[in-house]
Amino acid sequence: MTNSVTMERVVALCKRRGFIFQSSEIYGGLASAWDYGPLGVELKCNIKNAWWKAVVHERDDVIGLDTSILMHPLVWKASGHTDNFTDILVDCKKCKKRFRPDQFGNQCPQCGSKDFTDGRPFNLMLKTYLGAVEDESGLTYLRPETAQGIFVNFNNVLDATHRRLPFGIAQIGKSFRNEITPGNYTFRTREFEQMEIEYFTRPKDAEKVHEEWIQERFQWYLGLGLRKENLRLRKHGKDELAHYAAGCTDIEYNFPFGWSELEGIANRTDFDLRQHSKFSGKDLQYQDQVTKERFFPYIIEPSGGVDRAALAFLVDAYQEEEVKGELRVVLRFSKQLAPIKVAVLPLLKKNSDIVHMAQRIKKDLQKHFVCVYDDTAAIGKLYRRQDEIGTFYCVTVDVQSLEDKQVTVRDRDTMQQQRVSVSGLKDYLVEKFS
Numbered sequence: 421m422t423n424s425v426t427m428e429r430v431v432a433l434c435k436r437r438g439f440i441f442q443s444s445e446i447y448g449g450l451a452s453a454w455d456y457g458p459l460g461v462e463l464k465c466n467i468k469n470a471w472w473k474a475v476v477h478e479r480d481d482v483i484g485l486d487t488s489i490l491m492h493p494l495v496w497k498a499s500g501h502t503d504n505f506t507d508i509l510v511d512c513k514k515c516k517k518r519f520r521p522d523q524f525g526n527q528c529p530q531c532g533s534k535d536f537t538d539g540r541p542f543n544l545m546l547k548t549y550l551g552a553v554e555d556e557s558g559l560t561y562l563r564p565e566t567a568q569g570i571f572v573n574f575n576n577v578l579d580a581t582h583r584r585l586p587f588g589i590a591q592i593g594k595s596f597r598n599e600i601t602p603g604n605y606t607f608r609t610r611e612f613e614q615m616e617i618e619y620f621t622r623p624k625d626a627e628k629v630h631e632e633w634i635q636e637r638f639q640w641y642l643g644l645g646l647r648k649e650n651l652r653l654r655k656h657g658k659d660e661l662a663h664y665a666a667g668c669t670d671i672e673y674n675f676p677f678g679w680s681e682l683e684g685i686a687n688r689t690d691f692d693l694r695q696h697s698k699f700s701g702k703d704l705q706y707q708d709q710v711t712k713e714r715f716f717p718y719i720i721e722p723s724g725g726v727d728r729a730a731l732a733f734l735v736d737a738y739q740e741e742e743v744k745g746e747l748r749v750v751l752r753f754s755k756q757l758a759p760i761k762v763a764v765l766p767l768l769k770k771n772s773d774i775v776h777m778a779q780r781i782k783k784d785l786q787k788h789f790v791c792v793y794d795d796t797a798a799i800g801k802l803y804r805r806q807d808e809i810g811t812f813y814c815v816t817v818d819v820q821s822l823e824d825k826q827v828t829v830r831d832r833d834t835m836q837q838q839r840v841s842v843s844g845l846k847d848y849l850v851e852k853f854s
């Protein structure tokens with residue numbers, strides 16, 4: 421078994437099998453924008469569902485929200501994005517490429533030259549104009565993070581749910597950043613999806629709660645199958661922290677292009693609620709029911725990217741191995757994340773009895789699992805196709821099945837096969853997935 425996965429192989433598999441396509445490909449593509457294909461959308465859904473289940477449904481203290489991408493322009497003034505959401509940009513004097521010196525050191529990533537302009541701040545917010553007239557009065561932005569939608573709804577959620585501290589609000593949604601140097605496939609793009617929790621706590625508890633969320637989020641990635649040796653925590657140095665943050669720790673994954681951030685977990689202090697109170701004129705303080713004391717809660721923010729998580733799960737699952745002298749590519753996704761759980765395959769597609777039986781089995785199973793039916797190749801090839809997309813079980817219907825009403829169930833990882841009666845098949849699989 422080899423684990424020397426390269427991005428080229430993962431990218432090729434994603435295109436070939438329908439996980440990820442280049443955006444607008446027939447027009448030559450739009451740089452750093454990607455479309456998720458039939459399997460990619462299932463994978464992303466599974467990631468988002470697993471996150472929602474873990475941070476909302478299985479907890480007593482977190483509730484969900486879905487806020488709009490477009491917000492009042494003052495939101496971005498209050499949050500500091502209009503003035504400070506910048507990266508330092510330099511131009512290479514030789515080849516004219518623009519890049520972020522903090523990512524590429526003192527050498528141009530395109531031509532290797534060390535001769536570039538002085539750094540200048542570049543705002544990463546994507547502008548858009550609302551209304552029929554394209555002038556400054558209609559200027560607003562596509563949100564660069566989902567968090568602000570949560571902060572500005574703090575009072576609404578509190579009034580609607582009567583929550584007591586500590587509690588959190590979770591949200592999944594698209595965000596946009598005009599990145600100077602997007603790249604590494606879906607790792608850094610200008611349009612991406614975030615999964616964010618804003619957890620409100622008493623200031624005195626913030627440090628402890630921060631530490632708990634770091635551990636909780638780290639375990640989530642491990643629980644969904646990322647290998648421990650490929651995951652690490654990295655605490656930000658004082659010089660890296662936003663001016664309002666009291667601490668931040670990143671969860672990093674060891675991608676083929678190096679250790680890179682999957683998620684940041686920050687202690688944002690009471691900065692956000694204070695700022696929005698100041699700019700909106702609405703008091704966003706919390707009132708203690710017993711002491712009647714009013715104060716701004718501290719906020720712990722675990723903020724991860726759906727696309728980055730999907731890429732890490734894809735890379736981590738990718739394995740090549742030799743089986744009977746042939747190369748087998750297998751995506752060893754966890755049971756929760758595998759886009760397809762069961763494939764139903766007829767051994768002989770010319771035998772209509774076998775085909776009908778297989779199709780009937782698929783129809784029954786698809787009420788319980790995400791299933792596919794495939795009869796477009798010989799069985800060996802069909803198995804390899806399913807391995808390559810991480811399908812957990814293949815159910816094969818053969819001539820014998822017509823007689824004994826049993827099918828062969830093949831396990832993706834062990835490749836072991838077992839005869840199972842059709843009447844007990846659903847329960848057999850339910851148990852395997854539980």
Ligand code: ATP
Pocket residue numbers: 597599606607608609610611612613614681682683684723724725726727728
């Ligand atoms: P980076 O340092 O990589 O630019 P960041 O620290 O600015 O990221 P945050 O603002 O903390 O990122 O955003 C939270 C999460 O959103 C990140 O951990 C990442 O998973 C995701 N994310 C941020 N920017 C992008 C992007 N351009 N493309 C894809 N995902 C992103």
